[in-house]
Amino acid sequence: MTSAESQREALHHIAALRAESTAQRPTETELMARPKVVEVDHLDFSFGSRQVLYDINLDVRAGEIMVIMGGSGSGKTTLLRHLVGLMPPQPGKVKLLNKDMGSLKPNELLDLKRKIGVAFQFGALFSSMTVAENVKLPLRELTDLGEKTMDIMANLKLEVVNLSGFGGLMPAALSGGMVKRASIARAIVMDPKLLFLDEPSSGLDPVVSSALDDLILKLREAMDISVVVVSHDIDSAFKIADRITVLDQGHILAIERVEAIRNSTNERVQNLLNRRSVEAEVDPAEYLRRLTGD
Amino acid sequence: MNAAVRGFEAIGRRSAGFFDQVGYGSTLLAASIYWLLVGWRRRQPVRIRMIFHEMQQIGVAALPIATLLSGTIGLMLAIQSLYSLGLFGAEAYAYIGIALSVAREFSPLIMAILVAGRSGSAIAARLATMTINQEVDALQVMGINPVRYLVSPVVVALALMLPCLAMWANLVSEFTAGFYVSAALNSSFGAFVNDSLTVLKTGDIWHGIGKATLFGVLIALVAVVNGSTVSGGAEGVGKVTTLSVVQSICMIVVADMLFAYIATR
Ligand SMILES: Nc1ncnc2c1ncn2[C@@H]1O[C@H](COP(=O)(O)OP(=O)(O)O)[C@@H](O)[C@H]1O
């Protein structure tokens, strides 16, 4: 990519991001007509003798934001690690962009990995490098771009996540929310087709967390990507998701559009929604509204 | 070869026993060499820049302490040789023992112990921290092979720098020993150097260099194996760092003995 192209792209991104998010949630039929970008087929997983995932079947459609929701310890991170190829499926199959990671040749696997971006729960920024170097790392190691172009692309992505001007800092100097955003910048620097985020809102105060939700929505629009978000934050899930997968002790309870989850009659789903509400001590009216799905 | 290439992916799994660790270490060594040789063809070159950076850290930055240590060793050997040979009036032959033991034994051994403590521990700690912070996972999902990015440069840098340090130690030890001996015996420093050079064969130098290279690879592998199998947060980092130093010094001493035995047969 030339500098001119990068700059044009930068302007396009920034224009798209300035615009308020206006997109409506796609209807069920619209969604199901789209191609699958993630497919999980009969996935089981155990740590030793302890089974953590039971018969997971799941698909994510192009352009969708899928939130995998569940209590702490329900297996969300383990599932995500399977999705991004960090854990090879024992029984079962995981396909990304129609490719089975287990059966790819090294070069094909590399091509596939370039098309996915992952932001880990605790950022996983390289602590020995500045934020900008972190964002540039995939470009530096996986492309032949010149230094100048890499700078432009990294700055562009830092601007997207609202961190322009912080590129020179070391990760240790960032706040929790900034670490999350920096790791998102690194995850999207190769312009992936698929973005995976592990607990983007955990450990953040509500304002920062809500800003991050907006960022995720805008990213999807501006970059035309599919996003899989792992979260135990119900408010955030309701705000950003097209569909929600509810994971409970390693079992999938439901994969439904947001309204359907809100109105779910499944007792365990309701338990999950409610328990969180009680813990958060929201005011009773709000609590009632959430219960009744109003 | 595929198993070797994917070696690092076994990182999450603990290697419990010694033989597991040896197996893992050999796999890592094979994978490092693999990436060194064919990485550029798989769009994953081992970066010269990173090797140089490691060499600078391991070798150049260690020069002051290496000089101090080997200088002191030279003095110590001179003192001991004059004393023991003096028991039967053979001080004039001190240069023989000094030249041979410095080149064949002391330089590689002392430099290896220094590097194990200085750089082996740093490499283990760095890798352990990266593993715990999921930085290694991050590399993996980006498609950057952690072995070629993190391990190969370290293995190459240690295998190259330890012989260099050993050579430097040879020079410094010979110098200080010669200085002491010539002063004590009232002979000339030039004569000491001359005599030493006549007794030293190229084979002796190579013996030391070969050992130093082997020690360098050992230090690298022990550090990487320990660093990457860390568990349990910051405390775990401390544990594997200590373990890495202890293990590499033990392995260096044992390898030293085996090498001497095999090379002198
Ligand atoms: N490395 C591991 N070894 C053994 N058990 C683990 C390991 N990692 C996670 N677990 C267990 O697997 C379950 C699911 O964990 P995880 O996927 O991290 O849950 P979540 O992300 O939903 O909080 C938990 O009960 C956890 O204790």
Ligand SMILES: [Mg+2]
């Ligand atoms: Mg988790």
